[in-house]
Amino acid sequence: MKISNQKITTFLTFTGQAEEAMNFYTSLFDRSEIVSITRYGEEVPGKEGTVMQAVFSLNGQTFMCIDSPIEHEWTFTPAVSLFVTCETEEEIDRLFEELSKDGAVLMPLAEYPFSKKFGWVNDKFGVSWQLSLEK
Structure with missing residues (x-):
């Protein structure tokens, strides 16, 4: 690649x-x-x-x-997240399920005024992901 x-x-x-x-x-x-x-x-x-x-x-x-070889008190925060535009409902459902396993759901997968289907999670490593179904 x-x-x-x-x-x-x-x-x-x-x-x-x-x-x-x-x-x-x-x-x-x-x-x-x-x-x-x-x-x-x-x-x-x-x-x-x-x-x-x-x-x-x-x-x-x-x-x-x-x-990091250095111990530090900071880690990932939802203030910075990776925003993923999903092409299909299958894709957003699969990504939401996998990324939320052993993580935390910040916004459940649902319809919102700004998206037909959207969800926000912190994965098991603490990285924050916003998932939105493409319009």
Whole structure:
């Protein structure tokens, strides 16, 4: 798969779950793959074998991620979310079900004044997703 020349790329900071998250996300979206993974080794500050930097794509959109070697109090927040326009009801229903497993539903999948079908979830890694059915 060809990587786009995006100037701005979403960068997700995990605390040991980066590879698991990438595998989960790429299993949900068409045209998705893990493009590259660089791992921490013995001579660097991160936990050996975890993700020092990775690139993955979801339906052609490029993302980057890391397993932070530094302990910090912050994590993901719904103030920044990934907005997905779904083409079919099957797609939005499937994504809502999978992304909400072991996560949290912020807005149930329903009709709203701004969308025929919309749902908002935090997944099991804490990443926030807004799902909307295309008009």
